[in-house]
Amino acid sequence: MSKPRKQIHLAAHFPGVNNTTVWSDPRAGSHIEFGSFAHFARTAERAKFDFLFLAEGLRLREQGGRIHDLDVVGRPDTFTVLAALAAVTERIGLTGTINSTFNEPYEVARQFASLDHLSGGRSAWNVVTSWDAFTGENFRRGGFLPQEERYSRAREFLATAGGLFDSWHGDEILADRATGAFLRDARAGSFVHKGHHFDIHGQFNVPRGPQGRPVVFQAGDSEEGREFAAADADAIFSRHSTFEAGRAFYRDVKGRLSKYGRGQDELLILPAATFVLGDSDAEAAELAREVRRQQVSGATAIKHLEFVWNRDLSAYDPDGPLPDVDPDPGEHTVARGRAQVRMYRDPLATAREWRELAAANGWSIRDLVIETGNRQSFVGSPSTVAAGIDDFVQADAADGFILVPHVTPGGLDVFADTVVPLLQERGVFRADYEGTTLRDHLGLAHPDARTPAERAAS
Amino acid sequence: MSSDLSSPYPSAYSSAGSPPAHAPLHLAVALDGAGWHPAAWREPAARPRELLTARYWQDVVTEAERGLLDFVTIEDSLGPQSSHPIEPDGRTDQVRGRLDAVLVAARVAPLTRHIGLVPTVVATHTEPFHVSKAIATLDYVSTGRAGLRVQVSARPNEAAHFGRRAIPPFGLGDLDTPAVRELVAGLFDEAADHVEVVRRLWDSWEDDAEIRDVATGRFIDRDKLHYIDFEGRYFSVKGPSITPRPPQGQPVVSALAHSGVPYRLVARAADVGYVTPHDGDQARAIVTGIRAAQEAAGRERETLHVFGDLVVLLDDDAGAARARLGRLDGLAGTPYTSDAKVFAGTPAGLADLLLEWRRAGLTGFRLRPAVIGHDLPAITRGLVPELQRRGAFREAYEARTLRGLLGLARPANRYTATSATATA
Numbered sequence: 050m051s052k053p054r055k056q057i058h059l060a061a062h063f064p065g066v067n068n069t070t071v072w073s074d075p076r077a078g079s080h081i082e083f084g085s086f087a088h089f090a091r092t093a094e095r096a097k098f099d100f101l102f103l104a105e106g107l108r109l110r111e112q113g114g115r116i117h118d119l120d121v122v123g124r125p126d127t128f129t130v131l132a133a134l135a136a137v138t139e140r141i142g143l144t145g146t147i148n149s150t151f152n153e154p155y156e157v158a159r160q161f162a163s164l165d166h167l168s169g170g171r172s173a174w175n176v177v178t179s180w181d182a183f184t185g186e187n188f189r190r191g192g193f194l195p196q197e198e199r200y201s202r203a204r205e206f207l208a209t210a211g212g213l214f215d216s217w218h219g220d221e222i223l224a225d226r227a228t229g230a231f232l233r234d235a236r237a238g239s240f241v242h243k244g245h246h247f248d249i250h251g252q253f254n255v256p257r258g259p260q261g262r263p264v265v266f267q268a269g270d271s272e273e274g275r276e277f278a279a280a281d282a283d284a285i286f287s288r289h290s291t292f293e294a295g296r297a298f299y300r301d302v303k304g305r306l307s308k309y310g311r312g313q314d315e316l317l318i319l320p321a322a323t324f325v326l327g328d329s330d331a332e333a334a335e336l337a338r339e340v341r342r343q344q345v346s347g348a349t350a351i352k353h354l355e356f357v358w359n360r361d362l363s364a365y366d367p368d369g370p371l372p373d374v375d376p377d378p379g380e381h382t383v384a385r386g387r388a389q390v391r392m393y394r395d396p397l398a399t400a401r402e403w404r405e406l407a408a409a410n411g412w413s414i415r416d417l418v419i420e421t422g423n424r425q426s427f428v429g430s431p432s433t434v435a436a437g438i439d440d441f442v443q444a445d446a447a448d449g450f451i452l453v454p455h456v457t458p459g460g461l462d463v464f465a466d467t468v469v470p471l472l473q474e475r476g477v478f479r480a481d482y483e484g485t486t487l488r489d490h491l492g493l494a495h496p497d498a499r500t501p502a503e504r505a506a507s
Numbered sequence: 508m509s510s511d512l513s514s515p516y517p518s519a520y521s522s523a524g525s526p527p528a529h530a531p532l533h534l535a536v537a538l539d540g541a542g543w544h545p546a547a548w549r550e551p552a553a554r555p556r557e558l559l560t561a562r563y564w565q566d567v568v569t570e571a572e573r574g575l576l577d578f579v580t581i582e583d584s585l586g587p588q589s590s591h592p593i594e595p596d597g598r599t600d601q602v603r604g605r606l607d608a609v610l611v612a613a614r615v616a617p618l619t620r621h622i623g624l625v626p627t628v629v630a631t632h633t634e635p636f637h638v639s640k641a642i643a644t645l646d647y648v649s650t651g652r653a654g655l656r657v658q659v660s661a662r663p664n665e666a667a668h669f670g671r672r673a674i675p676p677f678g679l680g681d682l683d684t685p686a687v688r689e690l691v692a693g694l695f696d697e698a699a700d701h702v703e704v705v706r707r708l709w710d711s712w713e714d715d716a717e718i719r720d721v722a723t724g725r726f727i728d729r730d731k732l733h734y735i736d737f738e739g740r741y742f743s744v745k746g747p748s749i750t751p752r753p754p755q756g757q758p759v760v761s762a763l764a765h766s767g768v769p770y771r772l773v774a775r776a777a778d779v780g781y782v783t784p785h786d787g788d789q790a791r792a793i794v795t796g797i798r799a800a801q802e803a804a805g806r807e808r809e810t811l812h813v814f815g816d817l818v819v820l821l822d823d824d825a826g827a828a829r830a831r832l833g834r835l836d837g838l839a840g841t842p843y844t845s846d847a848k849v850f851a852g853t854p855a856g857l858a859d860l861l862l863e864w865r866r867a868g869l870t871g872f873r874l875r876p877a878v879i880g881h882d883l884p885a886i887t888r889g890l891v892p893e894l895q896r897r898g899a900f901r902e903a904y905e906a907r908t909l910r911g912l913l914g915l916a917r918p919a920n921r922y923t924a925t926s927a928t929a930t931a
Contacts, residue, residue, distance in 0.1 A: 073721045081751050083617070083648045107636070109732070109747060116729040116747075123712070123727075123751045126637070126644040132613035133648035135561065155585065155668040156633065163607035166559045167614040186745035187636045222604065224548060224555035229838065231548060231555065232599040238587065249670040252595065254587045256559060256604040346724040 057442045057477050058317060058449030058491060059469075060144070061093035062102040064457045066110070066121045068353075069323065071343045071455045078458050080121050083133060085458040090134045092458075093141055096465035097479050099490040100142025100173060101134065102286070102451050103127050107151055108184040110386040112352055113361055117384075119349050121457075128160045135168035142487030144173035144266060149206040150180060150199060151188045154247060157206075158213035158255070165258030170486030173264035175286060178203045183385045198246075200273040205246045207265065207281055216240045217257040219497070261496040264487050279305035283493050284317040286451055290426040295320060295446030317491060322426035322438075322450040326463050330429040337428045340455055341419050350415040353422075355383045357393045357400060367415040371407050376400050426450070434464075435471035442477070532861065532899045533812065533871025533913060534891070535625070536571050536883060538564075539582035540602040543818050543845070544877040545590065546838035548602050552880030559606055561614050567879055568615045571622055574887025575901050577912045578623025580656050580761070580873065583608035585629050586665040593677065595664055600839075609641050616649035623909030625654035625761060631694055632660065632669045635704035639748055643709055646753035651908035654759030657702055657776075659694040661687075695768050700739040702760055702776040707735035709757055710920045711747035733922040755910045756917045763816065765846060767796070774800030778915060779812040779871075783847040787867045790815060794868035810915050814871040815864050816847040817857075820878070821885035825852040835877065847875060854889035862899060 063086065064070040071077065079085045090101050105127050110117040127145040134143060143164065147157055157174075165172040178199035182192025194202060221237040223230045238253040267278035268286040278285045279302055289298040299318050306316055325340055327333030345353070347367030355362050359377040376396035393399050407417045427434045441447055454460025472478035488495055540558055541548035548555035557563040571579050587603050589596045608626035616624055624645060628638050638655070646653035660666070666674040674690065681687045716731035735746035761779035764770050773780030774797055782797070784790035794813050801811050820835075822828040828851040836842045843849060850857055861872055874890075876882035894900035906912050 072719060072726055073724075081647060083650070087617070105749075107749065108745075109749060116727070116732055118725045118727045118729045121726055122732075123717070123749065125647060125750055126640040128607075128610060129613045129641045129644035130648060132610040133617050133644075136565075136614050136617040151634070152637070153632070153669050153671070159585075159607050160610060163610045166606055167561045167610055169561070186743070188634055188744070189742040191743070217604075222556065226549045226555075229546075229549065229600045231601055232603050235597040235599050237603065247670055249668055251664050251668045252587045254584065254604055255606060348724040 054475075054477055055442050055448070056479070056492075057438065057472060058319060059096070059098045059478065060100045060102050060142075060319065060449070060451040061089065061098050061461050062104070062321065062451050062453040063089055064121070064454055064460065065104045066106065066124065068120050068344050068349050069453065069455055070121050070457065071340060072121050072457075073343060074456050076459055077456050080457055081123055081125060083130070086125070086130055086134055087137045088458040089461060090138050090141060092461045092465050094138045096461070096469045097482060098141060099449070100144045100171075100487055102144045102175070103131065103146060104175075105146040105148065105177075106386065107148060107179070108187055108386045110384070111183075112355060112384045113363075117352070119346065119352060128164060131172070132164055132167055135164070135171065140171070140482045140485065140490075142171045142173055142264070142490060143168055144175055144264070146175040146177055146268070149176055149178050149203040150194055151184065151190075152206075154206055154209040154213060154242075155249065155253070158210040158253065161210070161263045162214060162255035162258045165260050165263055166255075170259030170488070172258070172260065173266060173283075173487055175266035175268055176203055176207055176282075177268055181385075200269075200271075200277055202246045204277055204281065205244050209242045209244070209247050209249070211262060212240050212242055213253040214257070214262040215496075216253045217255075219257040219261075222256060260486050260488050264491060264493060275302050276305065278302060278316065279311070280309050282316060284319055284491065287318055287320045287447075290320040290322045290447075290450075292441060292444070292446050295441065296444065299445050299447065314492060315494075317448040319449050319451050320426075320447050321453055323423075323453055323455065324427040324434055324464060324468075325425045326429070326431060326434060326467060328430060330433050333429045333433075337425050340425070341422065344455065345415060345419045345422065347415050350418040352384075353418045354414060357396045357403075359383050359396060365414060368413045371400075371404050371414055371417065431467035431471055435468050435475065438468075439472065439475055439477050530870065531901060532865060532894060533577045533814065534574075534886075534894075534900065535578045535580060535623075535814065535871065535873040536576055536886060537580045537582065537816070537873050537875040538567060538879065539875070540588070540605065541880070542878040542882065543875040544820075544832075544835045544839070544843055545601045546835045547878040549838050550835070550878045550881060552878060554880060555602065558602065559604065564611050565615050565618050567883065568619055568622065568624070570883055570887055572619050574891045575904060576622060576887070576891075577871065578625050578652075578654060578759075578909055580625045581608040581611050581627060583627040583629065583658075584665070585632055585660060585668055586662060593662060593679065609645060612653070613645055613648055616645065616652070619649075619652075621652070621904040621907075621912075623652045623654055623759065623912060624649055625656050625759065625909075627656045627658050629658050629660050629665075630698040630701035632665065632671070633701075635701045635742070636708065636744055636748070638701070639705040639708035640750040642705070642758050643748065643750040643753040646755055646758050647750075651754035651910070653753065653755065654761060654778075654909055655705075656761045656763070656781075657698055657772075658763070659691075659698050661691055661694055692768055695772050697741045698762075699772050699776050700737075700741055702772075703739075704735065704737045704742075704744045706757060706760070706776075707737060707921070708744070708746055708748040709752060710922055711735050712750075712752045713920050713923050714752055714756070717751065752920065755908050756920065757910075759909050759913065759915070764797075770797050771800050771804070773797060773813075774806065774811070775804045777811065778913065779814055781814050781816045781873050782869075783816050784864070784867075785848045787863055790864050790867035790869055798868075810913075812870045812913060813868065814873045815861075815869045816873050816875060817860075818843075818845050818847050818849045818875045818877055819857060819882055819886065820849070820851040821854050821857060821882050821889055823853060823889075825856060828852050831881075832877070843877075845875075849877075854885065854893045857890055858893045858897060858899070861894070862897070
């Protein structure tokens with residue numbers, strides 16, 4: 050007998066400060082006004098998505114010592130906009146990316162527990178780390194953390210916050226008018242944590258939220274990041290959106306769960322994915338090519354090349370050939386506050402490979418950047434895209450996707466209107482929400498459902 | 508845009524003189540749990556099991572908006588509530604546990620339209636970078652109705668929640684020792700720096716920085732984004748903010764002040780100060796002190812509101828209000844005391860008092876309802892109509908932003924002004 054068809058999980062990532070967001074599209078709206086966030090969240094909820102996802106970066110990106118001005122710049126505070134979105138939605142999960150380096154556990158735990166109360170159990174935390182002094186310049190302690198300690202701090206941060214969430218059990222508030230007892234026990238919320246990164250004690254002041262703890266996401270891809278996710282996360286926001294890479298990643302990470310005593314369905318793999326829809330596959334393919342050209346202007350192509358070359362290439366013509374000068378192999382100094390520079394670990398080899406590709410195909414700098422850049426994950430008619438997503442999930446290359454449209458805020462509307470009904474017809478996506486909390490949507494147990502021994506071990 | 512934001516009232520509350528007799532009275536309400544009396548949660552009108560729900564806060568703020576109030580403040584702390592000023596009190600007979608005030612304000616913002624939302628922010632253990640973008644975002648989600656009430660924490664137990672600095676234990680008897688005075692003065696200096704960074708970050712984007720110039724491919728004009736390069740004794744912050752300048756430009760900054768050190772914080776950094784006189788003469792003396800500090804800070808031309816704080820119990824019959832206070836005190840086990848004057852009486856009696864204190868130079872009042880479920884509706888449905896009958900309070904909201912309601916103009920950006928001077 051074949052195994053039952055998996056149910057797909059879908060989420061919507063508000064388009065952000067990367068060049069994938071096409072702000073030059075005439076339909077593109079504000080990236081900061083609340084109306085855009087409300088539109089996006091309501092579309093995702095209308096489509097019965099599991100959750101909305103917000104990224105965060107704590108310093109504006111720079112290139113060549115100046116603020117990068119070619120992509121969307123600026124975003125709201127994550128917690129604040131999610132709390133406001135809780136007022137204009139009823140069921141959809143609210144996932145915020147919150148940094149474990151430039152925050153403190155007591156404050157972050159208060160904010161997530163508060164968001165969980167204010168949203169009726171819909172909060173989730175995408176834990177990210179940073180270490181760089183560049184970002185640290187915006188904070189009290191500056192760049193205090195060595196790079197190799199960022200995951201150890203993140204794990205301890207998460208464990209410490211977990212202790213705070215668990216310091217209330219949910220039955221402390223009596224509010225008994227007759228006896229005058231508001232609290233069952235004056236020690237409610239007591240905690241002690243002594244560790245390498247945090248040495249704190251006292252009383253947490255937000256009683257337990259509906260989900261007990263927020264759902265936890267992990268987004269890193271390193272060996273340490275995978276282990277962190279297998280041990281502590283409920284879901285992974287992964288970058289592996291191609292079929293083979295996705296299956297390999299899925300096998301790898303799910304294979305790590307058993308040593309932590311966790312089942313296969315206790316950690317969801319949700320890659321980021323992009324899409325372009327058309328009436329026909331051919332029309333969608335043509336549109337996808339146009340979008341890629343919009344995403345990579347000539348100026349953007351030069352900036353992208355600088356990630357590899359580690360030099361100022363502003364004198365080069367984006368419609369001309371690749372630079373004949375070699376990359377500067379020293380410490381990367383051109384681009385700051387962005388992750389892409391770390392993707393090119395051997396810049397000399399990358400430059401050699403790109404020159405060969407450009408020569409063989411007659412590509413300009415801009416052509417090269419467009420052609421070697423990421424293709425959209427799903428391109429086609431609604432039925433092609435629905436089938437593609439379903440196949441991907443049934444083949445265990447993912448448990449679902451975090452979709453990033455390229456236009457704000459309406460880029461999700463067409464997906465909601467055309468693809469979601471087809472997934473529902475296939476019986477692989479919910480026709481309506483069955484529960485009220487994000488844990489319900491994701492099929493994750495409430496933390497209190499685990500046995501005391503399991504809780505003690507975690 | 509400026510016509511939408513402007514207020515019909517002259518901005519008249521500079522240190523140059525007292526407000527004119529016709530100046531409108533400003534009214535705010537301070538929200539904390541079930542109310543300010545420790546036994547408030549036991550009253551029939553209280554909803555003690557709902558204090559952590561969005562519905563409760565939505566209902567309460569909606570009621571305040573029904574009364575055309577200027578704004579609500581929302582209390583907060585980085586530790587459990589305590590009846591003791593320095594330590595946890597270990598009590599189980601009062602409301603304990605609360606939600607983050609900024610998030611409560613954000614949660615009710617899309618469901619209200621006019622009323623200002625002013626959450627408490629503790630400067631002592633928080634990052635000014637995070638606070639600045641949080642309040643800027645509250646201003647976006649409320650379309651121009653955000654403020655903050657800045658507070659310091661000298662509590663050793665709250666410092667231990669962060670583990671980043673030790674505040675040595677001290678007792679009530681030590682408050683006048685040099686060590687504690689130095690500690691408190693340092694916390695207020697740090698708070699002033701905190702507010703300075705928050706304000707600079709709000710200005711770190713000029714209003715027209717986003718250009719979306721398709722021809723050149725530039726989303727922003729980066730010459731209109733500014734490093735704030737703040738370097739102080741307590742922290743350094745580079746900037747710019749990750750959040751563009753909020754709709755009001757500068758959301759409203761407020762602080763509660765009881766003595767000289769915090770008066771200076773109000774004079775240097777705030778748009779609204781809350782003070783706690785117990786009679787008209789005290790009110791006059793406090794206002795004089797704050798206006799002098801305002802002048803010393805070089806802000807004599809700026810509008811700075813001084814609001815009197817009062818705990819209120821309102822009933823149609825003054826005897827009933829006093830009896831209610833007695834009943835609440837009986838439930839609590841001790842007579843209620845407060846830093847602010849406790850008023851138990853009729854809405855008309857309170858209106859008399861407010862108008863008398865206004866003559867002492869106060870420009871508004873922040874009322875602390877003893878029992879929110881009872882005394883907030885008494886303010887909105889009793890006191891407000893009474894003040895309206897006397898021509899002392901608005902008949903309708905006259906501005907779309909909190910600054911507008913308070914008669915504060917939308918301020919020029921400090922960085923725009925600098926570059927204009929440089930090119931002149």
